[in-house]
Amino acid sequence: MKKPLQIAIDGPAASGKSTVGKKIAENLNYLFFDTGLMYRVATYAVLEQQCPLDDEGKLADIISLADIQLQNNSQTGETDVLLDGKAITDLLHLPQVDANVSLIAAIPAVRKLLTAQQRKIALQGKIVIAGRDIGTVVLPEAPLKIFLLASAEKRAERRYLENLRNGIPSDYDEILYNIKQRDQIDSNRNVAPLKPAEDAILIDTDSLTQNQVADKIMSLIDQ
Ligand code: CDP
Secondary structure, eight states: OOOEEEEEOOOSSSSSHHHHHHHHHHHTTOEEEHHHHHHHOOOOOOOHOOTTTTTTTHHHHHHHHEEEEEEEOTTTTEEEEETTEOOOOOGTTTTTHHHHHHHHTTTTHHHHHHHHHHHHHHHOOEEEEEEEIIIIIIOOOOEEEEEEOHHHHHHHHHHHHHHHHHTOOOHHHHHHHHHHHHHHHHHOOSSSSSOOOTOEEEEEEEOOHHHHHHHHHHHHHHH
16 A cells, blocks of 8 residues: 655644654654744744834845754654754744744745745655645645644643643643634635645544544554
């Protein structure tokens, strides 16, 4: 049985795309590519340069000049992110990045730049690629498209526990608020809004563990 060369996993904030995507990639010996990290690093670069968010031209210039590198770290299993050669992985989930990333990701010029880079990487194959618009825009021809669903409360709880495990101080109510805000902006933007592709398989993860979700996707891959 031939395995799909590209597996697209989309879904709202903290729906488990990265955890599940990494497990699938590991099982298949594929690359895991988290496109959300690109929007986060772009946001970090813009905030670092104190660029006003309504100056779209300058913002796009900053992002197009940024040297963004994502490197899978085989020792930690995480993706190391470099901006202009500097490791910034630990800074990408700071509250100021969470608060601004969806605003920056809604800007058409930003999406144009990042989507082109993402598509180029995705076309190399043997890849599990996670995001919001992979099945609809970045790689609509992906042979397997998954869309993960979960209630905002469940997602906030998962993110809260994940932060605790990673030693990141956080507040459940703040996380829930941010998740709802991002969902709202991501779902309603004009370009590449968050929505399942017509041929995506929807998985409601509320009552499933991340391992059960990964097993479900593995069985779809094996079908
Ligand atoms: O990990 P989490 O689900 O919290 O978010 P993420 O995947 O790191 O994505 C951060 C933000 O980037 C999202 O809220 C979207 O605004 C944006 N994003 C996007 O617009 N398109 C993508 N393909 C991936 C992320």
